[in-house]
Amino acid sequence: MVRSGGASTPTGRATGDAAPVRSRERFLEGGPVDAGVRTPISDSWERCRSLGLSPDRSDLPFRADLDLEARIVGAAVPVLDRLRERFAGTPMNICVTDAQGTVLLRRFGEASLARSLPAIQRVPGFVFAEQFAGTNGVGLALAERRLVHVYGAEHFAERAQGSACRALPVRDPLSGRIEGVLCFGYPRSYENPALATVIRKAARAIEQRLLGHSSARERALLRAYLDTEAEAAVSGHHTVGLDELALAQHPRDRAILMEKATELISFAQRAAVQVPLSDGRRVTLMSRPMTSAGGVQGLAIEAVLPDHAPRHPLVAPRQIDALPDFPAEAAASRAAVPAGAAAVAAPGRAARKVTPVGAEDGRPGPAPPSRGLLLVGEPEVARHALAARRRLELLSEASTRIGTTLDVRRTARELAETAVPQLADYVTIDLPEAVLRGEESADPHGDLLRTVVHGIRDDCPFHPVGKQVDYGPATPQLRCLTSGEAVLEPDLTAAAGWLAHDPEHTAELLARVHSLIAVPLVARGVVLGVAAFYRGRDPVPFGDDDRSLARELAARAALSIDNARRYTRERTMVLALQRSLLPHGLPDQDAVDVAHRYLPAESDVGGDWYDVIPLSGTRIGLMVGDVVGHGMLSAATMGRLRTAARSFAELDFPPDEVLTHLDNLVGRLDREDPAADATDIVGATCLYAVYDPTTQRCTMARAGHPAPAVVRPDGTVSFAELPAGPPLGLGGLPFEAVETDLPEGSQLVLYTDGLIEDRHRDVDHVLDQLRAALAHPGRTPEETCQVVLNSVAPAHPSDDIALLVARTHALDPDRIATWDLEPDPAVVGEVRTRALRRLADWGLDEAAFAVELMLSELVTNAIRHGSGPVRVRLLHGRTLICEVCDASNTAPHLRRAASTDEGGRGLFLVAQLARSWGTRYLPEGKVIWAECGLDGD
Incomplete structure (x- = not known):
């Protein structure tokens, strides 16, 4: 028996929870939720406020038409009875609800509690869904779809302030669907962390009983099929087991046969389909509706081979005589293996000789078609098996379709294209603008930009691509970004936070969608954005399996988006460097x-x-x-x-x-x-x-x-x-x-x-x-x-x-002046005269003084230090260029002349008068040039 461990709480507080009380009071007065309040509780409070719930409300909806024949009732009764014995003498209040939060069963550790508690806490039929009862264990477990703990002032209603509770969803092991909630309620002083382990074991026991119940139904269908085998023998059909019909085939053939058989069961009606095998033959699969002696309805899938005589190990005359009784545990484990697929005819049973029709007189008759049992099962279970297989196929497809490029936008769109229509009918993806640039967002919750809108139709009124999206605190998208977990809203008509986000388009959206999964895109600890998956065409709402699939798709896409983001950042840096150079x-x-x-x-x-x-x-x-x-x-x-x-x-x-x-x-x-x-x-x-x-x-x-x-x-x-x-x-x-x-x-x-x-x-x-x-x-x-x-x-x-x-372009010959000179100092004056005359013709009289001095120095140096003929050239373009060419390869050097030096000031003078100057070498000789600006320099 679990005994009280004192007044400790999950957050380490003392029994007096003054901090949650103050936080709740400030919240009820209209203030924001304090940072110290746990995220699931704060999200629930926000939803309660958006729904207009009052904390003083004490009445709850009551349903008198309880389904006491529900599967979870039969599975939970023995478990609750054992829990009542375990908690005997304690103030423990144990209940089981259905998937809508309606209490179906109650048990008490002390019998006197049933008389002292108000009716809503002791009578089955009251509905504790969050939209009616506010923040409480049952409602929060259905909203969060996991084990929850609500302590004292974390409850929204005033009546529950002195209580604590733990609640855990109970699921169908085959379909993964939530069948109900197991909840422990007790005074705050009875809090003990060990209760989390107890409630998990109890919920697992209920789920095992649900699985055993499913196995018993499938065994009943198999018995019903075997009871009809006498009729098959009279008609002359050869009956074979699954091992002889499918196991001897290529693995691809077996997989196709089993998948087609499961599809036929899911159709819930009589049907037939031909399946081609790898060896060229065709197998006809036929579904036969059946009802067991206990009223279980299902279908049997038979395979018919029209061969004249068995020529392949695929077919061997065989008859299944009886079905042994299996222990419940073994049956449950076998039923769990195919993840909801129907029970399979067991191989290895004794064969019984069957006389072919037409052979009574000793003459061999024509071999009738061989017929064998493949599967028996219920349509709903088969549909879950098909859904599970298609989820695996979708994940396999996602690994090849998502991340084909290193472009952030393209990768996000590949996620949407992969999910539509296999998982969702519409997908929207919002990324921060910084992520699109290849950076990490400083505020991934506040600067989201609509990046992708993709769906089965183009007229759904979502925010368009490129629009800034601002999510309210109670919206599923912001809740998933804050918590880092996928948020499931099976019914958008009851999702107050989502409804309040975009009132302008809510009515139009609800005409096309009814269920939502919001998943954060997180990779390597970096929040990259949020993806929203909407369902509208399929009337079945999203479930936990869909949420798990969306989370897996988003996780894979997030890694690819982060790779693209990092590549974009590095490419932007390299491109910026490249362009700067x-x-x-x-x-x-x-x-x-x-x-x-x-x-x-x-x-x-x-x-x-x-x-x-x-x-x-x-x-x-x-x-x-x-x-x-x-x-x-x-x-x-x-x-x-x-x-x-x-x-x-x-x-x-x-x-x-x-x-x-x-x-x-x-x-x-x-x-x-x-x-x-x-x-x-x-x-x-x-x-x-x-x-x-x-x-x-x-x-x-x-x-x-x-x-x-x-x-x-x-x-x-x-x-x-x-x-x-x-x-x-x-x-x-x-x-x-x-x-x-x-x-x-x-x-x-x-x-x-x-x-x-x-x-x-x-x-x-x-x-x-x-x-x-x-x-x-x-x-x-x-x-x-x-x-x-x-x-x-x-x-x-x-x-x-x-x-x-x-x-x-070509420089106009009229803007070129060239003179060939003898290496004689006497020609320097003549060059100056010619140059001044040409400058006057060009209208460059203001440059005459500088050019005269530069030419005198350059020509004198060429004659004195150079060799061979000397050529002088003036070029009039954007600037005026003076060139002096000689046959020597000796280069002049600029130096600072001392006050006592008689020479060495020529090049210094040229450097002061010219905008730039230098030496250019020719195959024979060199050119010393000086450029003079014409803009008044």
Whole structure:
């Protein structure tokens, strides 16, 4: 016997529960529920308030038409009698209700309690559902569908403040359906944690008796079938057992036969179906309605094989003579194995010879069809078995359908598409906006965004996709987010919290749906959102099995959504890094009109880059490159290579030398990374082109990169004939530059391999598409970029795409002035005079002083320190550029001259007067140049 363990409570409080009392008082006065109140209790209080219940109400609905023949009554009576003996002499009040909360049975530890308690606590027939009685053990157990404990002031009604109770739903072991509630009621001083163990064992005993009752019904049906076997023998049918009919077959054949037989039982009527076997034969399954001697109604499924003679171990003449009596425990365990499937004819019984029809005179007659018993059972049990099998099939399907992509929205929609219509008729999924961006939500309860609405019809008036959804505290969705558990609302017409959430559309929704399961999407401790499953077409409400299935689907989807969220976050970070390392704008220059595009891969971000680099002498450098691999490392490596490549280019190295320097750099990156193994080799490809608008010539070199396309002014499209060169990082192999003419108005198209290479497309065919897309010289570079991406790029790129289109211009010859000089200091004055005259022709008199000084110093240095003929060139573009060329490779160096030095101030003077200056080397000699601004600098 369980004795009082003192005044301890589940929350560790003393008997005087002042804190719950104060919390309840504040709540009844209209305040919020305190944080210290347990979540199931606070949810129940909110529902009671939304229903308009009064804590002072003492009357409850009473039903005089009790079903005392209900299955749970017969199963519970012996258990309650044993409980009464166990609690004899204690103030224990034990009751069993039906699934609607109506009390069917009562037992008392003290007989005097039956006389001292009010009628609602001692007479069967009163309804303790939450919508009538407020927060109490029976009502809360039905709402939470699990073991609950309500203590003192946690009750909603005033009459129950001095009591405590524990209640646990009792389920049908075959269907999983709640048949009723077992409840222990007692004074608060009798509280003892051991009561939880006692009530669990008692409920399990009732459920075992329910299972035994089901087994007895199935055995009765099997006996009824065996009683008809004499008639079958007279008609000449061969009867075989399940082991001979199905076990000898391929496992797939057996599974199909059993599933079809279960379906026939679930139809609850006479029917027949043909089932093809793997060996080409067909088995006819026939259902025969039966009624046992005790009135149990069910069906027997027989298999008919029309073979003339048995040629296969599938058929063997056999007769089931008798059914032995099984112990109740064994019968219960066997009935539980098929999870609600009907009882199966047992193999291994003695065979009895059956004389075929037409053989009475000693002559062999034609072999009649062989007939065998497959299953017997009740339709309702068969329906539960089918439902269980289909739930397993749905879970198996979910493992392949959910999470096929790393897109958060798509993964959420896959969950909805998997659940409709197998589980629900409509599914809505709400995710925080932060989760859609790949982040963790700071307030997953308050910033929910409608992400998916999917159902059997499109006209259900749910909040549309993209709308902010605000759930009230009593709604199932917010309750499940708060508790972390799935919330089942079998009847939405009685779900006050749900009804109050959207009064505007409630009537329309109730015309289409009647039952709801709200499930939180939680993965790795992160709350990702909430999924709501609605049922409307099937009149049967959702049950606990449906809730378990929805919870399992949501758990699997949540992991996939979290994977997609994490991927989205990392991809966003890498993409932000990638874009930050790419050019943010185009430089001001007159050599080319440029347009560019960068398209990241769908799966991951790579290391593609492009660059436009202004060079000396109005030239322009055009570059595209591609780092091998994807992810953060590739993006970071791309940034390092682009920075280095730009630096090498701005030193005025020719294209082949720029690639050589990059090749050495990539090799050093490999050698300097101690964490990289042999498979983590940094590799890249690159194409670099330098266009000179003064000569309309372009010099190009590539390192393992696709050749650029050249579009002539007449629309002719070709791919430049360039030596491929090895990819960067291999080392030891030279790069070769090629020079080609590009008339004004030509287009040079540079791209990475993601544009043309795809495992689903032929490269030659793609190049033909690219050629056709470019054969329109009248398009601007922007238009060309868009056409190429629309018509040539893959719809779902698996690699990054960088695209650079440049239309060439030529510098007007009237803006170029060139003079060839003898290496004689006397010509310096003559050069100054010519230059001043040309500046006057160009209207650049304000630059005359600076240009005169710079030319004097540069020409004097070339004559004094250089060799060979000297050439002077003035270029008038956006700026004014002075160039002095000689045949010497000796480079000048800027230095600070001391006060006593007679020279060394020339280049210092040039550096002060010019916006920029430098040296460019030629195959023979060098060019010293200085750029002078024309904007008043």
